[in-house]
Amino acid sequence: MGKLFGTDGVRGLANGETLTPALALRVGEAAARVLVRDVHGRRPIAVIGRDGRASGEMLEGAVVAGLTSAGADVVRVGMLPTPALAFLTAHFNADLGVMLSASHNPMPDNGIKIFAAGGHKLPDEVEAEIESLVLSDQDVWERPIGENIGRVSDHLEGANAYADHLLTAEATRLDGLKVVVDCAHGAASWVAPEVYRRAGAEVVVIGAEPDGTNINDGVGSTHLQSLKAAVLAHHADLGIAHDGDADRCLAVDASGTEIDGDQILAICAIALKEAGALAADTVVATVMSNLGFHHAMSEYGISVATTAVGDRYVLERLRADGFSLGGEQSGHVVFLDFATTGDGLLTALRLMARMASTRRSLAELGSVLKRLPQALHNVPVADRDRAAAARPVAEAVRRAEVELGDGGRILLRPSGTENLVRVMVEAPTHEQAETVAKKVADVVAATR
Known part of the structure; x- marks a missing residue:
């Protein structure tokens, strides 16, 4: 760039x-x-x-x-x-x-x-x-x-036209569902609660008092503690957390357990496939999606097309290959048939619609994905690109791949914004993931 x-x-x-x-x-x-x-x-x-x-x-x-x-x-x-x-x-x-x-x-x-x-x-x-x-x-x-x-x-009055568009894109009624929505004191503070209420849900709102200085301050998709507490306090069926501009959403189930972007994407992909609306029976995800996501999609006959990290790359792949659904672990989900970018409100509607139509809890729906334990090391270096491409690092990665076999994976990539090399390992146990990640991280740190 x-x-x-x-x-x-x-x-x-x-x-x-x-x-x-x-x-x-x-x-x-x-x-x-x-x-x-x-x-x-x-x-x-x-x-x-x-x-x-x-x-x-x-x-x-x-x-x-x-x-x-x-x-x-x-x-x-x-x-x-x-x-x-x-x-x-x-x-x-x-x-x-x-x-x-x-x-x-x-x-x-x-x-x-x-x-x-x-x-x-x-x-x-x-x-x-x-x-x-x-x-x-x-x-x-x-x-x-x-x-x-x-x-x-x-x-x-543009918010009204946008709300009408969302309710046309997902017409399933949400009557009987109780949801807590955290708007991060951000751009969705009015429109998100209004849309969910119009869809039939009972809505409890937090983080919806923007004053110019409090956006994302202890609330929203990067701070889920308040949402978890509110879901438990109000005996809600789920909680939805948006970020400041509401292009993403994460969720928590009725017990306050986080439902991340991989789980949301998996739930939506399965719903679309069952409806015959998942183009080419393929979902687009980034290299950061948990290996458990790939396993879950395989069990449902869904292929996964992988891109670099960033919703722009997900969008590029969707448009280039004619796919209809893609997203990131962070909660950016793109329904290309109805949106040109990640839409946290549409994602939340689709997630709640799946709950309403199947009469299943969010915890049950989210259990389709069994996450592999993950270890992530951010290694400071003088030159991130040179360190990531160094021969000793490549050899350490190959040794890790042999050790993990088909039961895990390693991903090594330079940060896009800092002088860091990120080493991510997934394995059947947290202990193995941490051990393998540390071995590779130590080699990266020793690279000059």
Whole structure:
């Protein structure tokens, strides 16, 4: 990737050294120039939304200035989940969409995610072109003036259209289910409880009082303790945890036990296969999915296509091969027939619909997947790529593969953001996983 765009847009400390209003203005301007240059005979349209961070207001003003300076009319839709922004980009037939969010990151951070027409994530080459314009010191172009400057309007009813879309995508009634939903004081604080209630569930809400500073603060999909306690206190059937922009969800069952993204993906894959709606009887997952997930899918006659870590790579594989379902262990799940990106609310609806239609508890549904014990070592190194490719490391990995045989696996990969090499081992017992992982991690640490 380039200097600005990571695996999920531009992200950093808001108003810090990098993610400044000046940068946001240039990103908006460059995005409009690249994505609307083929528009003829009409004014281009951009849709912009944000999560609940205080810095979102500042960055929104800057991005809007950049977009309008490039001649794009801007529709502000307010605080909405990332998948809602992607949906509304297509709904309004807009030329691009911009979401201001840092997802599960703490409040001081923020980010800029750009969607192309139709609500699709940008290909790498388009991001690179936008980035080149942003970083160019020699960029000279003819700016619109007068009536050609973009105009700004507000459409704060977009959440209703998004909610209607979700309830059309999953029409199964949830009557009789009691759910606790943790909205992470984030973008789904209004729309998630409303959607689940409209679907028929009894809803208890926590983490839904965004004040600009409390997003993801001890709540949401990265902090499940409050959700577990609330499920037990309210004798709920399950709990749903979203992150700050609600593009993912995790769950807990009635006993407060976590149901992770692998289990959710497995439950949804089996449901779709039984309905004859799982394209090619294949589900897409990343290399981080537990080996138990692969075993479970094999038992149900479902193939697993594997990608690199990152929901963008899951999406690329889904679209390239015509598959319909994919996701990550972190709770990003993509139903490509109904969404162009991971959608935590749609995932939660599908999960609860499976409970309602089968009259089975979430614990029973989740038991389809037997996780193999896993050990993960993050090894600090001077050069992550060189260390990961070193011959002694490769030999240590081969020895580990022989030792594990068909009963386990080892995954070694450089971090995408830090000077770390991650060593992950799965084995029949935690003791074996930890022993094998430490052997390989020690070799990585000794590599110079």
